[in-house]
Amino acid sequence: MLSVYFRFLKDKMWSILIYAMSTIVFLEMYVALFPTFGSVAQDKINLLINSYPKEIWTVLGLDPASLNFGKITTFVATEQYSIVWPIIVVILAVSMANSMIASEVEKGTMEQTLALPLQRWKVFAGRYVAAVSLLAAFSFATIYAIVPLATMHKIDIAGMNSLPLAVSGLLFGVTVFSIAAFGSALFSEKSKSAFLTTFIVIAMYGANVVGGLKTDLSWLRDYSIFHYFNGSTNLIHGTYVDNYLLFFLGVSGVAAVLALVRFTLRDTSV
Numbered sequence: 001m002l003s004v005y006f007r008f009l010k011d012k013m014w015s016i017l018i019y020a021m022s023t024i025v026f027l028e029m030y031v032a033l034f035p036t037f038g039s040v041a042q043d044k045i046n047l048l049i050n051s052y053p054k055e056i057w058t059v060l061g062l063d064p065a066s067l068n069f070g071k072i073t074t075f076v077a078t079e080q081y082s083i084v085w086p087i088i089v090v091i092l093a094v095s096m097a098n099s100m101i102a103s104e105v106e107k108g109t110m111e112q113t114l115a116l117p118l119q120r121w122k123v124f125a126g127r128y129v130a131a132v133s134l135l136a137a138f139s140f141a142t143i144y145a146i147v148p149l150a151t152m153h154k155i156d157i158a159g160m161n162s163l164p165l166a167v168s169g170l171l172f173g174v175t176v177f178s179i180a181a182f183g184s185a186l187f188s189e190k191s192k193s194a195f196l197t198t199f200i201v202i203a204m205y206g207a208n209v210v211g212g213l214k215t216d217l218s219w220l221r222d223y224s225i226f227h228y229f230n231g232s233t234n235l236i237h238g239t240y241v242d243n244y245l246l247f248f249l250g251v252s253g254v255a256a257v258l259a260l261v262r263f264t265l266r267d268t269s270v
Helices: 002-038 042-050 054-060 072-100 102-107 110-114 120-144 146-152 162-186 190-213 215-223 231-236 244-265
Strands: none
Touching: 002 072, 002 120, 002 146, 072 102, 072 120, 072 146, 072 162, 072 190, 072 231, 102 110, 102 162, 102 190, 110 120, 120 146, 120 162, 120 244, 162 190, 162 231, 162 244, 190 215
16 A cells, blocks of 8 residues: 555655645745735725625635734735635645546556555555645645745744644645545546536535625535635634534545545446
């Protein structure tokens, strides 16, 4: 199983580096812009914030009263980690999940992999754990990168809470990956696998939006990954969303088990 683990790491190492560097470039752009943005009077920013309907902030999981755009944490939490970062993680997770199973089935090379003296569950487990390891490296690297970047630009980062964001971000990525792994095990084409995951992720995003806009439908947010990964709560306040661990581990665990069962039982020649 270790050979499968290290082979997947080797195959995906450069992809992870490219994704990580691209994400850090986005972060550097926001950090470099912050001194100019932060010089704007806070009362003018508050006026702009108050002009938006309060439902917008509910959807984004932000408390406008606690937003202080004179701090780098507020700025990157709303710009980078509430918008850009989740999109990149979803793309990365789907890409790795497709490479894990569907891509090989589609190309007809899975039979060669299964010809190795390894049980199917060991092939699956080795690749799954490798993907989680890569997601962990990506999450912590792209989130903690703000520390040296802010230091380089002489920006005060006192009060920054990177650990809750990194942990929640990792679990967010693992959950998306597990769902995508099920799609990869279910279908023989990458396009169908990606479509299923995209549909589920968009449905969860929609549930978060609708739940934020409609008070009587607020319960929908409890079923959305975008509710439990919250840049404002994690980075600004240094706390976790209630029941985040139960949700992430529950959904990713169920999806991973379903993917394993499907991969173990399926005919990989079609």
